[in-house]
Amino acid sequence: MKKLAVDDSILLSVDKPARYIGSELNSVVKDKNKIDIRFAMCFPDVYEIGMSHLGIQILYDMFNRREDVWCERVYSPWTDMDRVMREKNIRLFALESQDPILDFDFLGITIQYEMCYTNILQILDLSGIPLHAQDRSDNCPIVIGGGPCAYNPEPLAPFFDMFYIGEGETQYNTLFDLYRKMKKEGKTRQEFLRQASHIPGIYVPSLYQVSYNEDGTLRQFMPLYDDVPARVKKQIVMDLTDAVYPEKPVVPYIKATQDRVVLEVQRGCIRGCRFCQAGMIYRPTRQRNVKVLEKHADSMLKSTGYEEINLSSLSTSDYTQLSGLVDYLVEKYGKEHINIALPSLRIDAFSLDIMSKVQDVRKSSLTFAPEAGSQRLRNIINKGLTEEDILGGAAQAFRGGWSHVKLYFMLGLPQENDDDRRDIAHLANKIAAVFYEEVPKEERHGKCQITVSTSFFVPKPFTPFQWAVMYSPGDYLGFAATVNHEIKAQLNHKSIKYNWHQAEETVLEGFLARGDRRCASVIEKVYRSGQIFDAWTECFHYENWLNAFDETGVDPDFYTKRPRSLDELLPWDFIDIGVSREFLKREWQHAMEGKVTPNCREQCSGCGARVFGGGVCYEGQI
Amino acid sequence: MKVRFKYSRQGELRFIGHLDIMRYFQKAMRRAGIDIRYSEGMSPHMIMSFALPLSVGQTSDCEYMDVELNTPISREEALSRLNSVMAEGIRVTDMIQVAEGKAGKAMSLVSAADYRVKIRDAEKTPEEYRHSWQQMLDHLGLFLTQSDIEVTKEGKDGLKNVNIRPLILDMHQEEDSLFLRVRAGSQANLKPGAAIRSCLDFLDLSMPEYILSVNREEVYADVSENGEHKLVPLGELGI
Numbered sequence: 001m002k003k004l005a006v007d008d009s010i011l012l013s014v015d016k017p018a019r020y021i022g023s024e025l026n027s028v029v030k031d032k033n034k035i036d037i038r039f040a041m042c043f044p045d046v047y048e049i050g051m052s053h054l055g056i057q058i059l060y061d062m063f064n065r066r067e068d069v070w071c072e073r074v075y076s077p078w079t080d081m082d083r084v085m086r087e088k089n090i091r092l093f094a095l096e097s098q099d100p101i102l103d104f105d106f107l108g109i110t111i112q113y114e115m116c117y118t119n120i121l122q123i124l125d126l127s128g129i130p131l132h133a134q135d136r137s138d139n140c141p142i143v144i145g146g147g148p149c150a151y152n153p154e155p156l157a158p159f160f161d162m163f164y165i166g167e168g169e170t171q172y173n174t175l176f177d178l179y180r181k182m183k184k185e186g187k188t189r190q191e192f193l194r195q196a197s198h199i200p201g202i203y204v205p206s207l208y209q210v211s212y213n214e215d216g217t218l219r220q221f222m223p224l225y226d227d228v229p230a231r232v233k234k235q236i237v238m239d240l241t242d243a244v245y246p247e248k249p250v251v252p253y254i255k256a257t258q259d260r261v262v263l264e265v266q267r268g269c270i271r272g273c274r275f276c277q278a279g280m281i282y283r284p285t286r287q288r289n290v291k292v293l294e295k296h297a298d299s300m301l302k303s304t305g306y307e308e309i310n311l312s313s314l315s316t317s318d319y320t321q322l323s324g325l326v327d328y329l330v331e332k333y334g335k336e337h338i339n340i341a342l343p344s345l346r347i348d349a350f351s352l353d354i355m356s357k358v359q360d361v362r363k364s365s366l367t368f369a370p371e372a373g374s375q376r377l378r379n380i381i382n383k384g385l386t387e388e389d390i391l392g393g394a395a396q397a398f399r400g401g402w403s404h405v406k407l408y409f410m411l412g413l414p415q416e417n418d419d420d421r422r423d424i425a426h427l428a429n430k431i432a433a434v435f436y437e438e439v440p441k442e443e444r445h446g447k448c449q450i451t452v453s454t455s456f457f458v459p460k461p462f463t464p465f466q467w468a469v470m471y472s473p474g475d476y477l478g479f480a481a482t483v484n485h486e487i488k489a490q491l492n493h494k495s496i497k498y499n500w501h502q503a504e505e506t507v508l509e510g511f512l513a514r515g516d517r518r519c520a521s522v523i524e525k526v527y528r529s530g531q532i533f534d535a536w537t538e539c540f541h542y543e544n545w546l547n548a549f550d551e552t553g554v555d556p557d558f559y560t561k562r563p564r565s566l567d568e569l570l571p572w573d574f575i576d577i578g579v580s581r582e583f584l585k586r587e588w589q590h591a592m593e594g595k596v597t598p599n600c601r602e603q604c605s606g607c608g609a610r611v612f613g614g615g616v617c618y619e620g621q622i
Numbered sequence: 623m624k625v626r627f628k629y630s631r632q633g634e635l636r637f638i639g640h641l642d643i644m645r646y647f648q649k650a651m652r653r654a655g656i657d658i659r660y661s662e663g664m665s666p667h668m669i670m671s672f673a674l675p676l677s678v679g680q681t682s683d684c685e686y687m688d689v690e691l692n693t694p695i696s697r698e699e700a701l702s703r704l705n706s707v708m709a710e711g712i713r714v715t716d717m718i719q720v721a722e723g724k725a726g727k728a729m730s731l732v733s734a735a736d737y738r739v740k741i742r743d744a745e746k747t748p749e750e751y752r753h754s755w756q757q758m759l760d761h762l763g764l765f766l767t768q769s770d771i772e773v774t775k776e777g778k779d780g781l782k783n784v785n786i787r788p789l790i791l792d793m794h795q796e797e798d799s800l801f802l803r804v805r806a807g808s809q810a811n812l813k814p815g816a817a818i819r820s821c822l823d824f825l826d827l828s829m830p831e832y833i834l835s836v837n838r839e840e841v842y843a844d845v846s847e848n849g850e851h852k853l854v855p856l857g858e859l860g861i
Contacts, residue, residue: 004634008742009832012679017637025649025709251649253635253642305649305707336652337666 005093005100006081014080018254019047022095025251026303028064028071029096036068036180038104040094040141043075043112044119045535050075051250052258054312055110055147059168061246069176072096073250074107076119077126079533085126092126101127105179107141111149111156114512115505115535120145120159121527131524133161133206138189142179150203151234151281152461152572155515155523157205161193165575166201166235167267169243174199197228201235203575204228210517216558218516218569233576234281238614240267241289245296248303260308260341261300263293265325269314270600270616272607273371274382274591275410277460278314280579283607284615285600290321294328301338309333310341317346318601326354343367346385347393352400365404365451366397372413373423379594380415382464382587387427394431398438404449405431410457411479411500414468414591418482425486425496428452432492452487453499454480456506460513461572462579464587470510470560473503504542508534510560516571519559521552580608623691626728627704628716628857630683631676635711640675646709647687653707656700657693673728673841673856674735674806677813682838686856688720688728718860732807733844734791734853737814740799742835754829758821759795765821766793773820786812786820793817806841 004011004021011017032038041060043050050056056073063071072094077085085092091100101107107127109120121131129143130136136143145153146164153163164171175196182192197204207228211219223230237243249261268285269278297309309329313319329340340358345351347368355364370385372378378385394405409424428450435448456476459468471479480500487498512519525548526534533539549556564570566585573581583606590597597605600616610617631643638646648668651658660666673686695703697717704714741747741755765771771787789812792803804812814836822829842853 002634007746007832008679009830011637012832017678018639018642021634021637023634023710253638253646255642255645302653305651305653307648307652337660 003098005098006084006090010081010084010088010090014084015078016047016254018252019075019078020081020095022073022098024095024253026248027073027096027250028060030064030070032070032097032099035070036183037066037070037106037176038099039063039069039071039106039108040074040101040104041071042073042107042109042123044109044116044123045076045533046078047075047252048254048256051252051256053110053112054258054262054264055168057246057249057262058244059108059172060250061248062169062244063172063176065244066173066176068180070096072104074101074123076116076122076532079539082122082126082532091128092123101141102129104141105183107143109143109145109160110147111145112147113535114149114509115540117156117512117523118527118532118534120156121524122532124159125527132158134158136161136189140189142189142192148277148281149513151277151575151577152513152515153203153205154517154571155512155519157517158520160205161189162196163203163205164201164235165203165232167237169237170235171199171201175202194225194228200233203232205517208574218571221569221571221574231574231576234578236282236286236578236612237267238286238612240286241292247296247299249300251304251306258310259306260310261297261304261306262310262312263297263300264288264312265293265316265319265322266313268615270318271315271384272382272587272597272599272605274380274464274587275371275413275457275460277463280462280584280607281577282314283577283579283609284612284617285318286615287319287321290325290328293321293325297329298332301333307337308339308341310343312343314344315346316342316344317348317351323350323354326357330357347397348389349393349396352393352396356400364402365406365449366394366402367406367408368393369408370427371408371410372416372420373409373425373427374420376594377413377416377420377423379596380591381410381413382591382597384596384599387430390427391430391434394434395438398435398448401445403435403439403445403447404451406451406453407431409452409454409483411454411483412457412471412476412506414465416479421479421482422486424452424454424483425490428487428496429490429492432490432495435495436492448492448495450492450496451499452483452496453501454483455501456503458506458510458513461570462575462577462584464584464591466514466570466584467564467566467588469563470507472561473507476503476506502537502540505534505540507556507560508542508545511556514571515559518554522548522554525552578607578609578611583607623694624720624722625689625691625700626718626720626856626860627687627689627700627714628718629685629687629712629714630681631685631712632681632683633711635709636679636681639678640672643676644670644672646712650704650707651689654700654703656689656695656703657691659690659692671728674732676838677815677836679832680814680836680838684838684840684855684857686728686841716857718857720859721861728856730808731843731856731859732841733805733809734803734842735806736839736842737802737804738796738799738837738839739802739814739818739834741833743833747833751829751833754822754827755834757827758818758825758829759798759800761825762793762795762800762821765824766790768824771820771824773816786817790817793821 060071063069074094143161145160150163193204196202213219266287268282270285371383459465487496526544529544531544658668671688676682700717770785772783773786774781775784789805802814841856845852845854
């Protein structure tokens with residue numbers, strides 16, 4: 001029986017003790033005396049969220065295939081456990097071995113959203129690792145960050161030894177080989193970091209120097225030494241089909257958010273929505289071979305026993321072999337009561353046909369994401385979806401038996417005005433009207449239900465909208481009020497339900513997304529005030545952030561509301577994602593002119609991602 | 623064909639709740655490729671019936687779960703397939719065929735259960751608590767001579783007093799551990815922790831429950847013959 005890091009008295013006093021014991025099916029246990037590198041892989045949020053993340057499952061599997069590496073997992077202890085650990089001085093531990101994180105060679109943290117930044121400091125602090133990389137001694141783990149937020153790592157720069165820019169499948173083996181060699185040679189932490197900075201995709205923030213202009217904008221960002229690269233190039237897998245994929249994902253005992261097999265059918269998106277960061281940083285779109293996906297599906301369902309499989313990607317309808325894959329799964333697993341989940345479908349005749357094959361129409365709701373209420377604004381954001389598409393899709397769906405439709409929109413987009421906002425209400429009303437026109441009274445199963453949800457737009461690095469201005473929380477709530485008011489005035493208002501997102505969180509997300517190194521002091525201040533789990537409404541306290549702005553003298557408006565000129569040096573400009581700054585500028589200008597850019601399969605727009613030499617850029621050409 | 627599986631649950635799996643164990647076995651059955659009947663209707667689910675939920679923190683040598691098989695399978699085959707896909711800490715130890723219908727329903731049959739209770743880790747337990755435990759073991763007789771042992775239970779209609787003496791069928795010391803046989807199931811149920819707490823209170827001793835390990839050793843059905851109660855392990859009620 002293994003020794004747990006925390007006593008029964010504690011585990012029996014906290015919520016969901018299974019979060020802290022490990023021992024899940026398919027988790028990997030090795031003999032720590034027979035390995036060279038111990039890696040703690042962290043998702044800085046609660047277990048059920050972290051366990052739902054595909055990226056960690058992929059890297060966990062890939063790292064553990066190496067005989068010299070043992071990769072374990074660690075998540076943020078929930079607030080009840082956090083409190084006990086601080087009171088009793090219990091060091092944060094990894095789930096598999098229950099050993100302290102401090103004993104590890106690496107602590108890898110995936111950074112998926114801005115509102116987890118205070119949790120990163122919680123992880124470091126509970127582990128006993130100094131918050132600032134410069135204060136760490138040679139026997140501290142190397143703290144490495146990755147994931148989408150690493151594409152602007154600057155607000156977190158002082159807290160990390162290095163960042164990995166891009167997809168983990170590509171350079172970790174090189175990094176491990178280097179580490180093992182230098183550890184054997186007895187080299188110092190500094191020597192290792194310097195060498196690691198030569199590996200493509202590895203960014204070591206302490207090896208770069210930043211200076212600012214008098215107006216507070218960035219003047220210069222440059223390496224301290226000649227051998228350190230001035231630009232860090234994103235690393236991606238060009239052959240997804242043969243890339244590692246976990247055949248035996250870890251299966252949690254408690255219900256995770258993603259309680260199913262996840263089959264990633266492709267990476268990237270051909271669409272080019274101008275607000276979407278994922279659509280840019282994962283370019284070019286790369287598909288997996290359908291035969292290989294079928295094999296992955298088989299082995300994962302067999303090894304986990306899950307009763308659902310999720311075909312995952314940014315836009316699953318654009319996967320060219322979707323129909324064949326779904327047919328295979330329905331044929332093979334339909335009788336075994338295994339459900340096939342298809343999120344991120346564009347609603348058209350083709351998708352509805354596929355959806356009716358895999359799910360019970362009456363149970364499920366349909367989701368459309370028009371993102372903007374008016375055609376004018378949809379053209380500005382390059383959401384290639386017309387009102388005709390939406391109403392036509394809705395009509396077909398209603399005829400097919402669906403009666404519940406969810407609609408997602410954003411508020412606070414560039415160029416947006418009150419008319420665009422009111423058009424959200426009008427569009428919802430038209431969809432409801434389509435229901436009453438299309439479905440005869442005797443065939444209606446209850447009322448039609450339209451749920452409208454709006455989030456507030458946050459400009460993200462490496463998107464055409466990276467230069468956009470944001471608003472204050474009061475303004476955002478005003479936008480939502482306009483929508484709410486207009487919905488109430490619609491003929492079908494009784495069929496429409498409206499939800500909107502928190503405004504204060506939005507502003508902070510925007511501050512952190514486009515922040516620079518000076519923002520780190522704010523994050524640290526907020527953490528020191530006792531704040532963690534900002535992504536959880538019950539834990540989020542805006543006052544702590546306001547106080548931190550006051551105390552550090554950092555002005556959030558500088559980062560959120562200030563108009564940036566197109567030639568301003570941005571904190572993330574040193575990262576090369578393949579998509580050129582020129583393309584982003586051109587797209588920003590097209591947005592201002594309301595000009596639509598075709599998707600990658602219709603016509604290449606010369607974004608720059610061709611340099612990777614594959615994917616959609618070369619489809620049908622080889 | 624209706625069958626009853628017996629399994630043990632040890633080690634860290636004491637921290638997994640009952641509902642999660644049910645979800646665990648649904649997945650395990652699919653991994654093992656055991657063809658189980660599903661319910662009819664809008665959202666079909668595997669038909670499974672667990673005899674007696676185990677409290678978080680406790681281990682067990684003897685858990686029972688009834689399922690209906692679409693495709694019959696031998697005991698050896700079922701055990702070998704299931705045990706090749708179990709998580710560490712769970713072993714399936716037996717499978718028997720049981721009567722169809724209500725007569726064979728594990729949950730409604732339960733009448734009593736055996737537990738063994740001892741100090742989990744003597745080295746880490748303060749002297750004071752070890753002393754209390756020994757005192758309690760030494761004076762069980764005194765506690766059990768009472769004909770009426772009142773405890774306050776929280777029910778649906780608020781607090782009420784219950785006499786738990788008739789629910790304690792056996793309670794005696796075996797070396798450094800306590801053996802407990804108590805009524806269990808929907809008719810009358812006594813948790814081992816409640817019996818121990820009551821005994822400690824009676825003897826004016828104090829000690830936290832978390833230092834104890836509680837292991838379930840058997841679950842019984844009451845097979846009355848000529849008005850005489852007879853307890854039979856659920857695993858011996860096969861056809």
